[in-house]
Amino acid sequence: MDFTGQPAPNFALKSHTGEDVTLEQFKGSKNVLLIFYPLDFSPTCSMQLPEFSAMKEDFAALDTVILGINRDSAWTHKAWAREYGIEVPLLSDMLLETAKTYGVQIAERGISKRATFVVDKAGIVVLQHVETNAGDFTLHADDVLEKIKTLV
Numbered sequence: 001m002d003f004t005g006q007p008a009p010n011f012a013l014k015s016h017t018g019e020d021v022t023l024e025q026f027k028g029s030k031n032v033l034l035i036f037y038p039l040d041f042s043p044t045c046s047m048q049l050p051e052f053s054a055m056k057e058d059f060a061a062l063d064t065v066i067l068g069i070n071r072d073s074a075w076t077h078k079a080w081a082r083e084y085g086i087e088v089p090l091l092s093d094m095l096l097e098t099a100k101t102y103g104v105q106i107a108e109r110g111i112s113k114r115a116t117f118v119v120d121k122a123g124i125v126v127l128q129h130v131e132t133n134a135g136d137f138t139l140h141a142d143d144v145l146e147k148i149k150t151l152v
Helices: 045-054 056-060 074-084 097-101 141-149
Strands: 012-015 020-022 031-036 064-070 090-092 115-119 125-130
Touching: 012 074, 031 045, 031 141, 045 056, 045 064, 045 074, 045 141, 056 064, 056 141, 064 097, 074 090, 115 141
Parallel strands: 031 064, 064 090
Antiparallel strands: 012 020, 012 090, 031 115, 115 125
């Protein structure tokens, strides 16, 4: 399903820092970059999230918050963030309900697809990119940053 131009579905998930995070809390004040990824500690994910985290200040300068989402627990997220130096909130979608709502659940594998959504301050999806294969990583942080610059 293509959400581009549509209101982004709200969610409420626990972050690895213990905070409850909703998409709605950013409406009107921040753009939100949602990064769905299959698993913590997997090779591709361990390149993708650190890359985005390293550029979090560049995204913040464009009023954009980065949220990583997958099915791992907050405890696994915490260990992974510590080991890889990830400094963006990692949200636990253990039942894959949010992934399913966004159309990126791979039910038979119990993971989500690798997908990127940019939600503008009005709560509208302005960019959706879903990888064909969960192991692919073709939309890099620089590319997303350039797309967000067209919003501001």
